[in-house]
Amino acid sequence: MHRHTASHGCRGHGILSDMLSAPETIRRLGGIARGTHLQKLGFTRRALSRAVQRGEIERIRDGVFSAGDIDARLRTAAAHGGALTCASVLQMMGVWVLCPTLVPHVWLGADRHPHSHPGCVCVSHYYRGVPPLGSAPLETALAHFLRCAGDEAFFAAYESALRLRLLSRAACSRIRAMVPASARWLLDLARPDADSGLESLLRLRMHLLGIRLDCQVPLAGVGRVDFMIDGMLILEADGKGNHDAPGKRHRDLVRDAAASALGYETLRFDYAQIVHEWPTVQSAILAALSRMRDRC
Numbered sequence: 089m090h091r092h093t094a095s096h097g098c099r100g101h102g103i104l105s106d107m108l109s110a111p112e113t114i115r116r117l118g119g120i121a122r123g124t125h126l127q128k129l130g131f132t133r134r135a136l137s138r139a140v141q142r143g144e145i146e147r148i149r150d151g152v153f154s155a156g157d158i159d160a161r162l163r164t165a166a167a168h169g170g171a172l173t174c175a176s177v178l179q180m181m182g183v184w185v186l187c188p189t190l191v192p193h194v195w196l197g198a199d200r201h202p203h204s205h206p207g208c209v210c211v212s213h214y215y216r217g218v219p220p221l222g223s224a225p226l227e228t229a230l231a232h233f234l235r236c237a238g239d240e241a242f243f244a245a246y247e248s249a250l251r252l253r254l255l256s257r258a259a260c261s262r263i264r265a266m267v268p269a270s271a272r273w274l275l276d277l278a279r280p281d282a283d284s285g286l287e288s289l290l291r292l293r294m295h296l297l298g299i300r301l302d303c304q305v306p307l308a309g310v311g312r313v314d315f316m317i318d319g320m321l322i323l324e325a326d327g328k329g330n331h332d333a334p335g336k337r338h339r340d341l342v343r344d345a346a347a348s349a350l351g352y353e354t355l356r357f358d359y360a361q362i363v364h365e366w367p368t369v370q371s372a373i374l375a376a377l378s379r380m381r382d383r384c
Contacts, residue, residue, distance in 0.1 A: 110139045114155035120166050120221045123151045149203050152221070161192050162222050167205040168212070170196040171219035174236050177229035184248035184285030186241040186363070195219040195232060211236075227259045231266035243274045244288040250280040279303075286325045286362055287314060293366065299377075310347045313354075320380055322347055323373065324356040353380065 110131055114121045123136060136153060139145045145155045148166045161180070165172040174193035175185050191209045196202060198216040213232050224232070226249065234242035246263075249255050255263075264275055277295060282288045283304065294301050294317075301323070305316040315323035324340070344354045353376055361369050 109144070110136060110153075111144045111155040114145060114153055118222055119156050119158035120148070120152065120154045120162065122221065123153060126153065149205070164192045164205070164210065165194045165223070166221060167203060168192070168194045168196070168208065168210045169200060169203040170194045170212075171222060171224045173213055173219075173224040173229045174211070174232040177223050177226060178233060178245055178249075180223070181226060181249075181254060182252060183226075183245050183254070184288075186237065186244055186285065186289070193232070193236065195224050195228075225259075226254055227263045227266070230263055234267055234271060239271065239274060240289060240292060242271070243278065243292050244285040246275065247278045247280070247282040247288040248285050250278060251282055253280075283314070284325070286359060290315065290323065290325050290357075290362060293370070294373075297370070297374075299373075307347065307350070307352070309350060310343055310352075313343075313347070317373075317377060318380065320352055321373075321376055322352050322354040324354060325362060326356060326358045 108116070110126065113126065113129060113131070117125070123133070126136060127133065136145070140147050140153070145153050148154050148163060149169070152166050154163060154166070159180070161172055161176055165176075171194065172180070172192060173195035175187075175189045176193045178185050179188060189211075191211055193211045193213060194202070195213045195215060195217075197219055198214055200214075202208070202210065202212050213236070215232060215235070217228070223229070230242065230246060230249065233245055237245075260275070264272055267275070274292075277292070281304070282291070287303070291301050291303065294315075299317060301315040301317060303315060304312055306312045313322045314325050317323065326340075340356065344356070347354050355372055355376055357369050
């Protein structure tokens with residue numbers, strides 16, 4: 089099999105100076121590589137074909153090879169003809185996604201077509217630019233997610249990425265340049281200390297109603313509450329499973345009673361209510377605000 093050698097200038101700097109095989113080279117390139125790139129590194133088509141026949145590397149599709157253990161989603165995206173993007177990248181990086189997806193979202197570019205591969209259930213994204221092998225950068229995936237999932241889902245994911253410190257200032261600037269001007273107000277509203285995606289959704293929806301929420305407010309004798317409106321109405325947003333245990337439920341009731349004794353009203357909503365029953369939640373909040381303002 090054809091091999092290439094490391095240059096003499098690399099010796100003495102902790103880099104292997106002996107010859108690298110095709111599998112080793114592909115692994116160093118992230119597990120996936122184009123045949124054209126490998127040929128520039130000295131591997132002939134014949135050598136690559138023999139490596140495939142011996143089972144040392146895998147031909148994912150014409151002109152694209154893999155070696156070693158790679159994420160199945162990345163392999164599927166490469167087989168489809170593009171790069172993993174959108175919600176698929178966000179989920180891989182631990183970013184909160186409103187509606188998680190099990191099918192790969194693949195960036196193909198504006199004028200490319202998908203490749204046929206077994207069991208394809210991919211969602212194709214025909215956005216401009218040249219997709220890399222593997223996965224799109226996080227900022228590109230977020231821009232694609234805005235177009236795919238809409239403003240609310242994008243806003244919650246963007247705040248989640250900020251909270252996880254996955255976005256540099258330069259990356260935020262690149263996102264601003266990529267999204268439509270009509271969506272840039274979402275970036276201006278976003279903050280890096282949102283406690284959860286659920287709270288991001290609630291704050292955005294209140295903003296659209298012209299209602300300001302003070303976030304993570306400490307109250308003596310009560311503790312820190314998720315949101316406060318008009319200094320008197322407490323909103324608590326309980327995530328999936330966060331308050332199901334009997335002990336946690338009891339502590340919530342104790343907190344709500346302590347808040348009531350101090351003159352506060354507490355509205356507590358769970359994940360399903362905020363995500364799937366928003367009109368009911370909105371009506372409850374507006375009615376509580378109306379009652380409190382009438383008393384004043």
